[in-house]
Amino acid sequence: MLTRPQDRTLLFIYVAAGLGFGMRISLLAAIPADLFAGRSFGAILGFTNGGGGLGGFTGPFLAGYLFDRTGDYDLAFAVSALAILGSAVAVWIAAPRNAAEFRQPQTN
Numbered sequence: 001m002l003t004r005p006q007d008r009t010l011l012f013i014y015v016a017a018g019l020g021f022g023m024r025i026s027l028l029a030a031i032p033a034d035l036f037a038g039r040s041f042g043a044i045l046g047f048t049n050g051g052g053g054l055g056g057f058t059g060p061f062l063a064g065y066l067f068d069r070t071g072d073y074d075l076a077f078a079v080s081a082l083a084i085l086g087s088a089v090a091v092w093i094a095a096p097r098n099a100a101e102f103r104q105p106q107t108n
Helices: 005-036 041-070 074-094
Strands: none
Touching: 005 041, 005 074, 041 074
């Protein structure tokens, strides 16, 4: 089954990608909850998930269009990297500077 050297490399990549994706799923709500806890958290989480869904929907179409225009995926990966960088900067700007003080006290 794993007869060629490339097979083991691919298996490692698939396992690493699966583990990474699985860990990412649990953080999709935990990170915004730590940064933006409060009465508006539901709206913020909905907005971030909606943005992710929109990017997941339009990304493949944009990448295909750019591939058709340029003949490779270099520009598509560059646009994707810029989008990721832009979202990281947006979260850094939007996040309260001291998230611990921003959180509302929990009642039991």
